[in-house]
Amino acid sequence: MPRYKSLDEIFDEPDEFGLLDIKKTNRGAAATPDARNAEIVSQVNAFYESNGRIPDDNSLDLEEMKLGTIWRSIRTSPSAAMMAADRNRLLGHGHPVVSTATIPETESPAVPEPDWREEVANEEVPASLDDIFGDDDLDVHDAVLNIRNVTPASERQLPDHRADMFPCPDFEHFEDGFAEMQSKLESGDRKVLPVQDNVEITVYEGDFFIHRGLLVYVAEKTELSRRSGKPDHRLRIIFSNGMENDPLSSSFRKALAADKTARIVERAGFGRLDPEWDQDSMAVTGTVYVARSLSRDPEIAEVSRILHKVGVTSQDVRRRIADAKNDPTFLLAPVEIVATYELHNLERMKVEDLLHRFFDAARPQGLVITDRFGKAVHPREWFYVLPEHVSQAVQLIQERRLHEYRYDTQRQLIVKVEQGN
Structure with a gap:
């Protein structure tokens, strides 16, 4: 084995494996800073459309934090390409930009007094983070600048229902x-x-x-x-x-x-059977609603004309169904309200319990929805009934005569209970 006296002798030897070849990279050559900024604007718009807000630069989510930080740094100096990518007008260009050519030559816009905090020359101030990272003097490995193996926010599993305030x-x-x-x-x-x-x-x-x-x-x-x-x-x-x-x-x-x-x-009393247990409860009436699923699932779509959700709510029905497509109790699909019935002098919980027990025989067996977390959900408020059946049952509850009738699933009719049965 040869012995070397100096490094020069080592480097003079043929490098047959190319171990000493240094490949220079030109970071930022693939796209101009303006094009990269326009891409950031496009990503922020996509985030806004999915989440209803711009990304937070203080978010605990690394991807959102990175996007929000870059957005904050580039939004104050939008270029034409950035505004073209801003389909939701997040850059505040709702009104046309007035060209400086329209300003008379005799008039000049007021120039504010310089601030001591702005003494740095303009050419030394980077316009964006991309300008900083694209600086040839800043030799930073790509792994530091790019987050890999992170699922985009738009593709992540969303919660079944956004219970916003x-x-x-x-x-x-x-x-x-x-x-x-x-x-x-x-x-x-x-x-x-x-x-x-x-x-x-x-x-x-x-x-x-x-x-x-x-x-x-x-x-x-x-x-x-x-x-x-x-x-x-x-x-x-x-x-x-x-x-x-x-x-x-x-x-x-x-x-x-x-x-x-x-x-x-703590409640008063010693339990739910105690008369004092409900003394703090507030009397809140509600609305009976009948909803039809607009799901494209073939197994649901083919029975959508006879499969209905019978619910009772104390809140606005429109609010209740607003997020139906993300709610397994609504079969993870939009719904349409086909009938509503206002309750008068009736407790919502008792009406709901009566209706669900009355139509229990018409509840579909094996109705299962898999939520976004892979868990099986069994909705319990769907029945093979028609809106007119629900209307008739509500009327019988108002008349205090529901116990005199039953729902016949074979004939799909509400029939009077025979004496002795």
């Missing part, structure tokens, strides 16, 4: 109840309990909680479904600040557990 349209029905409960808490008539770790909270309609520093009232617990065998309900939650949302009971329990300041407001 929104103003409560009938908050006047709840104001007195909140004031009364606040008085009871201050006087010590009602006590609060901390939310214990690893203890599943049972949420009942009429319960009060303290969440995010606000009094919270469970105005509605409806739409029973089963996820992987576990029962779940849709809730209507009213906040003492006049807002509301409609999460699943499982999601609401998780939110309470995550809030270290959350508290459970």
